[in-house]
Amino acid sequence: MEKKTLVEFENRCVQEEPPGCRAACPLHLDGRALCEAAAKGRFDEGRKIIQKTLPLPGILSRICDGPCREACLRQEKGGAVELGALERFCADEGPFRRPRILVPKTGRTAAVLGGGISSLTAALDGAGKGYSVTVFRGETGGRELLSLSPVLTEEMVEEELEWMENLGVLFLPWDASVTPEGLAGRFDAVYAGLDDPLCRSFPELMEREDPVSLETAVPGVFAGGNTPSFIFRAAAGRRGMKSAERFLQGASLTSSREKEGPYATRLFTNIEGIEPAPPVPVPPKGYTRDEAVREAGRCLLCECMECVKSCVFLQKYGGYPKKYAREIYNNLSVIQGTRLANGMINSCTLCGRCERICPGGFSMRDLCLTARQEMVSQQKMPPSAHDFALEDMAFGNSPEASLLRHEPGHSRSAFLFFPGCRLAGISPRTTESVYGHLRKVLGGEVGFWLRCCGAPARWAGCRKELEKAGKEFLDQWRSMGSPVVIAACTSCLEVFRKELPEIRAVSLWSVLQEKGVPETAPIRSVPAALHDPCTAAELPEVRAAVRDLVSRTKVPAEELPLTGELTSCCGFGGLQECANPALAAETAKERCGESPSDFLVYCAMCRDLFARTGKRTMHLLDLFFPPSDGDPGDLPPVSWSDQRENRAALVRDLRKYLWKEEEKMEADRDALSLVMDKGTEKLLESRRILAGTVRRVIRNGEVSGRKIARPDGTFIAGLKPAAVTYWVVYRPREDGTFEVFSAWSHRMEVKGREEGAP
Amino acid sequence: MNELIKSFEKYGEYRCASCGCALELKKTDITYLGSVFAIELPACPSCGMLFVPEELATGKMLEVEKILEDK
Numbered sequence: 001m002e003k004k005t006l007v008e009f010e011n012r013c014v015q016e017e018p019p020g021c022r023a024a025c026p027l028h029l030d031g032r033a034l035c036e037a038a039a040k041g042r043f044d045e046g047r048k049i050i051q052k053t054l055p056l057p058g059i060l061s062r063i064c065d066g067p068c069r070e071a072c073l074r075q076e077k078g079g080a081v082e083l084g085a086l087e088r089f090c091a092d093e094g095p096f097r098r099p100r101i102l103v104p105k106t107g108r109t110a111a112v113l114g115g116g117i118s119s120l121t122a123a124l125d126g127a128g129k130g131y132s133v134t135v136f137r138g139e140t141g142g143r144e145l146l147s148l149s150p151v152l153t154e155e156m157v158e159e160e161l162e163w164m165e166n167l168g169v170l171f172l173p174w175d176a177s178v179t180p181e182g183l184a185g186r187f188d189a190v191y192a193g194l195d196d197p198l199c200r201s202f203p204e205l206m207e208r209e210d211p212v213s214l215e216t217a218v219p220g221v222f223a224g225g226n227t228p229s230f231i232f233r234a235a236a237g238r239r240g241m242k243s244a245e246r247f248l249q250g251a252s253l254t255s256s257r258e259k260e261g262p263y264a265t266r267l268f269t270n271i272e273g274i275e276p277a278p279p280v281p282v283p284p285k286g287y288t289r290d291e292a293v294r295e296a297g298r299c300l301l302c303e304c305m306e307c308v309k310s311c312v313f314l315q316k317y318g319g320y321p322k323k324y325a326r327e328i329y330n331n332l333s334v335i336q337g338t339r340l341a342n343g344m345i346n347s348c349t350l351c352g353r354c355e356r357i358c359p360g361g362f363s364m365r366d367l368c369l370t371a372r373q374e375m376v377s378q379q380k381m382p383p384s385a386h387d388f389a390l391e392d393m394a395f396g397n398s399p400e401a402s403l404l405r406h407e408p409g410h411s412r413s414a415f416l417f418f419p420g421c422r423l424a425g426i427s428p429r430t431t432e433s434v435y436g437h438l439r440k441v442l443g444g445e446v447g448f449w450l451r452c453c454g455a456p457a458r459w460a461g462c463r464k465e466l467e468k469a470g471k472e473f474l475d476q477w478r479s480m481g482s483p484v485v486i487a488a489c490t491s492c493l494e495v496f497r498k499e500l501p502e503i504r505a506v507s508l509w510s511v512l513q514e515k516g517v518p519e520t521a522p523i524r525s526v527p528a529a530l531h532d533p534c535t536a537a538e539l540p541e542v543r544a545a546v547r548d549l550v551s552r553t554k555v556p557a558e559e560l561p562l563t564g565e566l567t568s569c570c571g572f573g574g575l576q577e578c579a580n581p582a583l584a585a586e587t588a589k590e591r592c593g594e595s596p597s598d599f600l601v602y603c604a605m606c607r608d609l610f611a612r613t614g615k616r617t618m619h620l621l622d623l624f625f626p627p628s629d630g631d632p633g634d635l636p637p638v639s640w641s642d643q644r645e646n647r648a649a650l651v652r653d654l655r656k657y658l659w660k661e662e663e664k665m666e667a668d669r670d671a672l673s674l675v676m677d678k679g680t681e682k683l684l685e686s687r688r689i690l691a692g693t694v695r696r697v698i699r700n701g702e703v704s705g706r707k708i709a710r711p712d713g714t715f716i717a718g719l720k721p722a723a724v725t726y727w728v729v730y731r732p733r734e735d736g737t738f739e740v741f742s743a744w745s746h747r748m749e750v751k752g753r754e755e756g757a758p
Numbered sequence: 759m760n761e762l763i764k765s766f767e768k769y770g771e772y773r774c775a776s777c778g779c780a781l782e783l784k785k786t787d788i789t790y791l792g793s794v795f796a797i798e799l800p801a802c803p804s805c806g807m808l809f810v811p812e813e814l815a816t817g818k819m820l821e822v823e824k825i826l827e828d829k
Contacts, residue, residue: 339828382827383791687816708809709775716772716809727809746815747823750799750808751787 001374006329009367012360013322014266019302020071021083023265026235029053031068031083035299038086038292046090047097055121055234057096058156061087063149064231067262073269073300078276081299085282088151089292098163106130108248110241111187113180114196115142118225120164121237122191122244127167129245134187135164136174138198148230151286174198180205184220189244192216194226195233213243213253220247235261268359269302307354307362310562312587313576314354314364317344321354321362328371332378339380345371346385347583350459350574351534356565368574372461383723383747386460388688389578391722392644396421396452397469401647403450404476407439408658413447413483418505420489421452422604423621425643428650431488433625434508438486441515447480450651453492458499459575470500477503486511488621490535490542490603491573509602513545517552517624527556528618529595531610532567533603540565546602546620553623560594570606577609581686589613598633611637639681641691672699675733676740689726689743696721697728698738714741723747769811774802784808788819791826 017023021031030049037045051057054064064084072080110126112119115137126133138144145157165171180202183190192199199205205216205223214224214236222243224236239260246253280287280295287295307321308314317324324344331341348368355363375381395401401421406413417438419431439446454473457465477485485505487493496505530550536542543564550557562568568591571577571584592599592615599617601607610617622632638646655661672695676684684694701707701717708716714731729741772781784801786808787794801808810819 337829338825342828382824384823384827705776706807707775708781708807709773711771715775718809725810727812727815742812744812744815746810746819748788748790748795748810748819750810751789751794 001329001332001370003329005370006325009325009362010322012358012362013304013320013325014268014360015304015320016322017265017267017304019267019269020073020265021068021081023267024068024071024262026067026232026261027053027055027238029068029083029087031072031081032299032301034083034086034090035081035296036301038090038296039299041289041293043090043093043289043292046086047094050087050090051096051098055124055238056117056160057098058091058160059117059145059148059152060230060234061091062151062156065229067229067231071265073271073302074298077271077274077300078298079279082279082282082287082295085287086292086296089287089289092286093289093292100166101128103128103130105132108132108189109134109187110244111136111183111190112193113137113174113178113183113190114193114199115140115144116193116195116225116233117145117148117230118195118233118237118240119191119193119199120160121234122193122241123169123237124164124167125238125241126191126244127164127169129241131188132168132170134170134172136172136178136183138174138196142171144196180216180218180221180223184218188220189247190218190221191237191240191244192221192223193233193237194223199223200226210254212257213246214240215243215253220244222247266360267302268304268306269300270304270306271300274300304359306357306359307364310357310566310568311354312590313348313583316347316583316586321358321364321367324364325367328367332371332374341371342375342382342385343580344368345375346382346579347576348574349534349569349571349576349587351567351569352537353534353562353566353568356537365574369459369461372459373463374461376461376463381461385579386456386462386575387723388640389456389575390460390462390465392421392640393452393454393456393465393469395644396647397472401450401644401651402452403448403651403654404480405654405659406447406480407445408660410445410447412445413480414445415442416447416449416477416480416483416485417508418449418453418485418487418489418492420487420492420604421450421647422608422643423488424450424650425647426604426608426638427619427621428646428653429627430619430621430625431650432654434488434621437518437625438511438515442511445483446486447483448654449476449480449485450647451476453487453489453495454499455491455495456575458495459573466499473500474502488604490533490539491605493539493542494535507539507542507545509542509545509549512624513548517549520624520626525554525556527558527597528600529560529597530557530563531560531570531591531599531601531606532563533601533606534567534569534573535603537565537567549620549624550600553620555600555618555623557600558595558597562594570601570603570609572605572609584609585613588615608637611635639685640688641685644690644692673737674698674740675737680740680742684740684743687744689745693719693721693726694728694730694740694743697726697743698730698740701728701730702732720749725749769800772800774805774807776807777802777804779804781808790823791829793826795822 019032022028034046034049050061054060066084069080074081108131110131110133112123112135123133123135142161192205207217214222216223222240224240225233280291327341331339345368350365352365417435424431454466454469488508496503571587577584588609592613602620607617607619616633618632697717697719700719718727724745726745728743731739769781779802781800782803783798786799799808
């Protein structure tokens with residue numbers, strides 16, 4: 001990934017933008033951090049935050065006029081946080097312990113005119129830059145600061161002035177011989193604080209030319225701070241000394257200074273649903289400890305996290321998109337070392353909801369997909385991440401599990417019903433029924449096309465495989481006369497739309513909406529929550545058709561809180577279930593928890609993943625094409641093994657009974673019959689070892705005789721069909737079946753296995 | 759991984775179905791993504807047929823696979 005691409009991604013996420021208070025403060029005091037500390041009673045931490053940002057903390061923290069109030073989001077919910085009073089309590093509660101940082105002297109000299117807040121801030125900043133600073137002030141010797149507010153005491157002012165003297169700032173009395181022009185001749189740079197009336201007596205200081213640099217008519221002399229706001233006076237002093245620094249460096253006085261003063265933050269914070277609470281009133285003597293803690297507790301601790309709030313995946317890695325973008329960028333840049341973000345990159349469901357929620361349009365989908373493609377092309381994709389799905393895709397396109405035919409009795413197709421791998425695997429019965437119905441309502445020339453659309457390769461970042469599959473796909477489609485494809489699965493539709501725009505495809509749901517559904521007796525009238533699959537989020541017409549169809553059933557449908565374009569994935573999307581099955585289970589569970597009602601879905605994979613969590617879930621097709629017995633909500637989830645076998649069986653059945661091709665069909669090579677208990681079935685499912693693989697391993701052991709005999713009469717046989725080696729423990733039974741006890745696999749290769757292994 | 763295998767005395771009771779010999783531990787190299795490890799696996803002393811026990815495949819071997827995949 002190019003650095004430029006990273007920056008583009010990062011810029012979209014606003015989570016690290018400052019809260020409104022900090023952006024509105026001309027000195028950028030972090031009010032959110034201050035409140036967070038104060039709410040926990042950690043006022044020492046609060047003082048650290050203050051002294052890090054504010055010059056003259058003992059004075060400014062007590063008299064700040066709080067321009068942050070205008071930007072405080074609490075304003076709409078009871079009133080802005082009394083940050084000024086909180087700062088004051090921090091200062092009253094204990095001393096500022098400023099570390100004395102020794103700055104190497106630059107040899108430059110700076111003069112500061114005036115004894116007000118603006119001048120003293122400039123002097124402090126100048127000392128911090130290593131300049132020898134001399135302050136020329138009136139006779140009162142700093143006591144004019146006392147007049148700023150009754151809360152200031154002589155002691156407080158003294159402490160600040162002493163601190164400045166300790167830093168090496170020299171204070172000299174101002175006499176009539178001191179003029180800005182004269183100082184400009186004797187010092188390298190000059191700042192005049194216009195909050196001091198003495199400075200305002202020089203017209204050349206008042207004719208300011210540039211509000212950004214505070215440059216005056218006299219070169220090298222800067223002036224500002226003529227404002228009633230104390231904090232803005234200080235900010236002017238800081239700005240003026242920054243200009244002096246730029247002046248001495250010969251740098252531009254005006255460029256890139258937009259964020260020096262107050263600015264509008266890009267941070268978005270959702271305040272919907274926040275209960276209003278009024279501020280804790282500020283007594284004339286300031287807050288007590290308890291009052292300060294309570295008031296700090298009203299701070300909303302502004303942050304965005306909108307996408308994270310509703311995504312199990314984004315929550316999983318403890319951060320937010322901007323942080324993830326950096327981690328992913330670093331992951332892709334690793335030459336030697338551990339790639340810490342591999343798991344994260346491969347666990348995104350690619351549902352795109354974050355992009356639709358994000359005020360800046362950040363897309364984890366685009367980020368993770370780009371990263372996956374890059375990992376694949378660099379040959380850095382962990383083989384275990386998507387192999388299972390890619391192998392399933394290859395199976396879906398094999399002659400055993402794919403089928404392309406014109407309707408029986410027809411030699412051309414106006415339509416092609418494309419059920420997709422999941423519907424065909426999870427419910428071959430419905431697949432057949434829907435095909436029969438479509439032939440009826442569309443009046444003939446409805447062909448049938450079962451194969452994989454290419455979604456697994458797309459999700460896995462395998463562009464080459466996807467392009468190869470896409471070419472084959474187009475060739476097959478054209479060979480049928482380029483008919484309209486009726487897709488039952490929104491994921492297939494997404495692939496057509498994004499990768500194969502030439503394909504003319506419509507959703508099965510739109511066809512059913514227009515052409516009608518079979519008249520069936522109502523199955524049930526219990527309310528159900530309608531869940532949109534993630535790939536329908538960008539297909540409003542499909543969602544509308546589904547809602548229309550649902551209204552024709554007797555099932556009262558409820559909308560989930562996050563629905564339509566904000567719907568969430570069931571955990572299968574983006575191959576989350578393949579790369580991170582535990583997280584996919586959490587994703588499904590989280591979604592199911594959003595309503596106590598049964599779920600009504602229109603994606604076969606959603607049905608299965610929800611059913612696996614124990615949620616009663618009905619597929620919409622099961623309402624129009626109901627199972628002959630029982631409630632569709634009671635149908636069990638279908639294992640990966642069974643999904644494959646169902647697809648192969650569907651192809652065999654359709655060829656045999658619909659297209660009457662029995663004489664052309666090969667004998668079923670997989671006839672070997674297996675027996676295993678539920679526990680073993682579950683173990684194999686969790687290890688992603690398919691019944692078909694188990695059969696091949698046993699056949700290999702039985703045919704070659706290369707197997708291990710255990711004392712209990714069982715055998716262990718092994719086989720490495722491709723990248724993975726499988727081992728199966730089994731026992732041949734008298735009836736010719738094979739009882740399976742366990743199976744496991746590994747990717748490590750045993751060297752010299754060709755000679756040594758079974 | 760070796761220590762793990764050494765404790766698997768039970769594999770001594772396993773026999774190669776074609777040769778009839780009891781399995782013995784045999785030094786073998788296993789590889790993944792370019793890394794090679796030496797390990798002792800139960801093998802037939804006559805024909806050399808060997809196997810990877812379940813505990814090893816689903817335990818230590820899986821862990822090492824994951825580490826190597828993130829390298």
